[in-house]
Amino acid sequence: MLLVGVELKGHEGDFEERQRELAMLVKTAGATVVGQVIQRREKPDAGSYVGEGKVVEIKAKAEELEADTVVFDHDLSPAQVKNLEKGIGMKVLDRTEIILDIFATHARSKQAKLQVEVAQLEYTMPRLRGQWQHLEKIAGARGTSGGMGTRGPGEKQLEVDRRIARDQIVALKRELKEIDTRKTREVKARGENFTVALVGYTNAGKSTLMNRVAHTDVLVEDKLFSTLDTKTHTWKLRGGMKVMASDTVGFIRALPHHLVASFHATLEEVIYADLLLHVVDASARDAVGHIEAVDAVLKKLKCEDKDRLLVFNKLDAVKDRMEYEVLRRRFPGAIEISARMGNGMESLDEEVAGRLDRRLVDISLEVSVADGRLLAYLAENARVTERTLDGEAWRIKARLAPWHASKLQRTGGAPVK
Ligand SMILES: Nc1nc2c(ncn2[C@@H]2O[C@H](COP(=O)(O)OP(=O)(O)OP(=O)(O)O)[C@@H](O)[C@H]2O)c(=O)[nH]1
Ligand SMILES: [Mg+2]
Structure with a gap:
């Protein structure tokens, strides 16, 4: 080529x-x-x-x-x-x-295949229409204009093609919708854990990081768009917290909008995540351009206000230290890692835990010393920050996940402040 x-x-x-x-x-x-x-x-x-x-x-x-x-x-x-x-x-x-x-060649799951097919058909549709308009003009120029007689043979064929494409899109979308609804339900039902989505430019090392933190075996390749299906796995942070991590489709500058639209369901992992880890190939020459392109896609997904953590990956491959320093100064909050070598994992865990900690809810409650069940529940699911004995009851201050807080509230266990 x-x-x-x-x-x-x-x-x-x-x-x-x-x-x-x-x-x-x-x-x-x-x-x-x-x-x-x-x-x-x-x-x-x-x-x-x-x-x-x-x-x-x-x-x-x-x-x-x-x-x-x-x-x-x-x-x-x-x-x-x-x-x-x-x-x-x-x-x-x-x-x-x-x-x-x-x-199209990298799609593995039924969902990804359907999504790509829809995007492809939607991309070709206007092209069919373009040819059709063109032929219509020719037919007009031939002097056959007016009434029913305007339709040339070529035009008719294209009109048929166009209808077939349109019908196909409708059928594919219907099939997709079933899968999507099921997936959305799954994503939302994940409920009782914080979720972290790995996002980033294609080839940034998202899957490598996923394999590192969740001990999985996701395909890693020095190719663009290796991952088209989001997979979610458990990531145990040092310090004990368990989170659900999702690897996602890589982004690229000027990502075709048909793809963003048809991969919307796959990208729900991103939309519903509590925290986004924006993985950047810090050894790439145009790392800043990559960061901006990813931000643009996140904006399209209306995720620009989500809690985000910038993760500079491939630190082991950075050649131009001077250039890297410039990048580093521009994004001082970024965590530095090498997913391949396993460097920087402790600080990543710590930062993720810290970010998620901010999402915990503060409650204060009184628990009867005899209420063993509630005390056990708190011991298991909350971080108790203060506890004083007041007669027959404990006065407790604790931090816990929002879903636990609302559960306590629902069961009348505690007033949530
Ligand atoms: N030197 C170096 N290479 C890395 C590192 N992390 C990932 N890579 C390499 O970068 C390439 C892409 O890695 P992937 O994990 O497949 O990247 P991805 O972000 O999942 O890419 P897509 O799924 O294609 O969007 C592979 O060749 C990896 O071996 C790292 O820390 N250092
Ligand atoms: Mg990948």
């Missing part, structure tokens, strides 16, 4: 990094990169994105390098794809299509 990148004015900074990322995406998708063409422009050309002169150059280069496909690092409109394919004489793909393709 031949890569094409256009450096638009005002986006110069991240251009090189984007090109590298596109190459990585193409490789992950299983194709080989034979070369690249770059261009600087003020703004995209409406017809062909790169302009006619550049199309000729791309064609020549693609032929010289014996490419069979040209990949653009930009989302192309249906019309642009059409013009480019005509001009270059080979298949043209954009970044979104590559990402969708990777998702």
Whole structure:
């Protein structure tokens, strides 16, 4: 595949990094990169994105390098794809299509497969429509306009395709909905534990961290989007607290919004989590860009106000100490770890416990010394901070999880303050 990148004015900074990322995406998708063409422009050309002169150059280069496909690092409109394919004489793909393709090959569970399929169909739909509108114009120009006679044969076929795609989306969504409802119920029913979701840019090391803290065996690969299914496991923090940790789908800059929409159910782990661990590959050249991209997706999920902890991972792989120091200063609250080597795990546990501790509720209550059951319950589930004997009753101050507090309140065991 031949890569094409256009450096638009005002986006110069991240251009090189984007090109590298596109190459990585193409490789992950299983194709080989034979070369690249770059261009600087003020703004995209409406017809062909790169302009006619550049199309000729791309064609020549693609032929010289014996490419069979040209990949653009930009989302192309249906019309642009059409013009480019005509001009270059080979298949043209954009970044979104590559990402969708990777998702399709990496999807394992029924849910992930359905989600990807919906996203793919929704992405192709407007393209079908684009061609249809185009043909409609041709039919009109032929002088067959007016009334029923306007429909050309090609148009009819596309209309049928479009209907099939639409019906398919409806059917897939119905099937998905059943799985989603069940999953949502599961996520919400997790109730009696704090939940922590590992979020972050793709390849940041989320699954590696998951394996480290929950002693699991999740697939870890130096590839993009290895994990498409969220899995939840128990994480025992040093200090005794048990939390549920979920590994999640990695994010990327300009994550196709069809994917965000159709993976909404999978991302519920994030939406309902008590704490988000934002895992960052601190050895990546564009770590700041990655952090911003993740923040943008979290915003789309309306999770920007959630309690978040920044975790700098791959400290063992940081090469440029100077550059890293700049990053470190910019995000002074970040915890530093190496999920692969197991460094920094104590401070991570401590910080997670501390963050979750803030979510505990303070209560004060009086318990009869004879109420062994309630005393045992408190001993098991609460952290008693004060206890004084007052005649036949204990005056107790304690901190406990919100669900325990509301349980006590429901059973009339204690007034919750
Ligand atoms: N050097 C180094 N490499 C690491 C570390 N943590 C993870 N990696 C490597 O980074 C790559 C990606 O790790 P994963 O755990 O699969 O990353 P992920 O965030 O789950 O990625 P996706 O599921 O694809 O979004 C793998 O090759 C890991 O071995 C680390 O602390 N140091
Ligand atoms: Mg993963």
